[in-house]
Amino acid sequence: xxxxxxxxxxxxxxxxxxxxxxxxxxxxxxxxxxxxxxxxxxxxxxxxxxxxxxxxxxxxxxxxxxxxxxxxxxxxxxxxxxxxxxxxxxxxxxxxxxxxxxxxxxxxxxxxxxxxxxxxxxxxxxxxxxxxxxxxxxxxxxxxxxxxxxxxxxxxxxxxxxxxxxxxxxxxxxxxxxxxxxxxxxxxxxxxxxxxxxxxxxxxxxxxxxxxxxxxxxxxxxxxxxxxxxxxxxxxxxxxxxxxxxxxxxxxxxxxxxxxxxxxx
Amino acid sequence: xxxxxxxxxxxxxxxxxxxxxxxxxxxxxxxxxxxxxxxxxxxxxxxxxxxxxxxxxxxxxxxxxxxxxxxxxxxxxxxxxxxxxxxxxxxxxxxxxxxxxxxxxxxxxxxxxxxxxxxxxxxxxxxxxxxxxxxxxxxxxxxxxxxxxxxxxxxxxxxxxxxxxxxxxxxxxxxxxxxxxxxxxxxxxxxxxxxxxxxxxxxxxxxxxxxxxxxxxxxxxxxxxxxxxxxxxxxxxxxxxxxxxxxxxxxxxxxxxxxxxxxxx
Numbered sequence: 001x002x003x004x005x006x007x008x009x010x011x012x013x014x015x016x017x018x019x020x021x022x023x024x025x026x027x028x029x030x031x032x033x034x035x036x037x038x039x040x041x042x043x044x045x046x047x048x049x050x051x052x053x054x055x056x057x058x059x060x061x062x063x064x065x066x067x068x069x070x071x072x073x074x075x076x077x078x079x080x081x082x083x084x085x086x087x088x089x090x091x092x093x094x095x096x097x098x099x100x101x102x103x104x105x106x107x108x109x110x111x112x113x114x115x116x117x118x119x120x121x122x123x124x125x126x127x128x129x130x131x132x133x134x135x136x137x138x139x140x141x142x143x144x145x146x147x148x149x150x151x152x153x154x155x156x157x158x159x160x161x162x163x164x165x166x167x168x169x170x171x172x173x174x175x176x177x178x179x180x181x182x183x184x185x186x187x188x189x190x191x192x193x194x195x196x197x198x199x200x201x202x203x204x205x206x207x208x209x210x211x212x213x214x215x216x217x218x219x220x221x222x223x224x225x226x227x228x229x230x231x232x233x234x235x236x237x238x239x240x241x242x243x244x245x246x247x248x249x250x251x252x253x254x255x256x257x258x259x260x261x262x263x264x265x
Numbered sequence: 266x267x268x269x270x271x272x273x274x275x276x277x278x279x280x281x282x283x284x285x286x287x288x289x290x291x292x293x294x295x296x297x298x299x300x301x302x303x304x305x306x307x308x309x310x311x312x313x314x315x316x317x318x319x320x321x322x323x324x325x326x327x328x329x330x331x332x333x334x335x336x337x338x339x340x341x342x343x344x345x346x347x348x349x350x351x352x353x354x355x356x357x358x359x360x361x362x363x364x365x366x367x368x369x370x371x372x373x374x375x376x377x378x379x380x381x382x383x384x385x386x387x388x389x390x391x392x393x394x395x396x397x398x399x400x401x402x403x404x405x406x407x408x409x410x411x412x413x414x415x416x417x418x419x420x421x422x423x424x425x426x427x428x429x430x431x432x433x434x435x436x437x438x439x440x441x442x443x444x445x446x447x448x449x450x451x452x453x454x455x456x457x458x459x460x461x462x463x464x465x466x467x468x469x470x471x472x473x474x475x476x477x478x479x480x481x482x483x484x485x486x487x488x489x490x491x492x493x494x495x496x497x498x499x500x501x502x503x504x505x506x507x508x509x510x511x512x513x514x515x516x517x518x519x520x521x522x523x524x525x526x527x528x529x530x
Contacts, residue, residue, distance in 0.1 A: 127394075128394070130390065130391050130393045133393070133428055134428045137432065162399050163402040163436070163440040167398055167402065167436040170437070171435045172432070174432060174435025174438075175418050
């Protein structure tokens, strides 16, 4: 097995560290191993409904200590992007508190009503109602441009898979007859650059560990990072792969054992 | 102005007779005029969230007396279609009581859980929640074929326009990565044939009155009915028209006046 010659690790959360609220066996130990080996670690997730503060708390609950600067979420990257490139824009949100927290933290201005929005930000909304969808429809119908935190179709949870933000986007696009302009989440350059910046490393010095071929492994291949696929989430063994990972592991647990044996790292 | 030489009239409801709960001025009188002239009248609507019984009650509240056999809804036509052509199928519903009432009335079997559904029936759901969407996503992801009562993008209401069933369809198609197989609502042959059967007339003997170029006027042109566009709903004066109506009226009110003057009918 090839050695993973990386100074920094980008670690996906859903399907890699967590499955829903549940911690995946061995994930905490693997992260401790990386940290004890002096590797820089950032956590990154396409979950746009969480803030970094929420995420930090969830990781702490799993025995993983980290600071907010080492957490890169599609919510926080969306907020930074809007503040940096569209500082005068007003936004309407179809999403949850974690996203609005990050937008507020970045200083993004909220539109007082959907019709006044320059941008509609769409994210996963696990308590969405018809009224929420309809207000977002009003924004999109009135000319708001659409930025989505991600476009994942489903996410793994305790019961199998659940509808992800693609459902929210699909509802708005199909009813308002518009298209999403920008998708922030992995495998985008926005997420790759934000993660590398947090690590202070170039992509070639990094490895990404994740369960999704379409987002994690794709991002690794597209930006020249090494990539490790774990089979605890969406990808299945023997699946056709558009992007080949460098290494496939059953789970994060294997990372610890291989590292201890001096085989992997 | 051309005379409307028709024995039977198909009258659209939303945007033609009603705007949300509100009755459009002159609609009741126009329908009474048609009835007093001995014209056969059916009411037809793409609203899949209503049952014929609900619709009959709503019409009665507006002073329009009719029987259930003279009401043709995408909900009731969907129910008849499934019962007739897929009598052994089990269905899961993303929709409201009006639709489940019609399915029960037709004797369609409900699936005990989404994963057991042969068909997923999608309709307008004005109180939809994430849980409803997610259960429908489970059905579609597990192989249920999709039939939609209609695919209207928006419907006129008191406040302007609101998200219609295209939003619900978009959410499921985009997240489950599937396509809708059959759309029942106007301008389909299913609705045209159900309306003509209710009238006991051939399409050439009928005229359709409606506010939508894409559903009402299209159906008239596609099946050889005469067509009357009213400007009280979605179509605007001067809009580019893929399907030309035979007659354009400001509202149903004009129908009464023209009929009284012997000009129109």
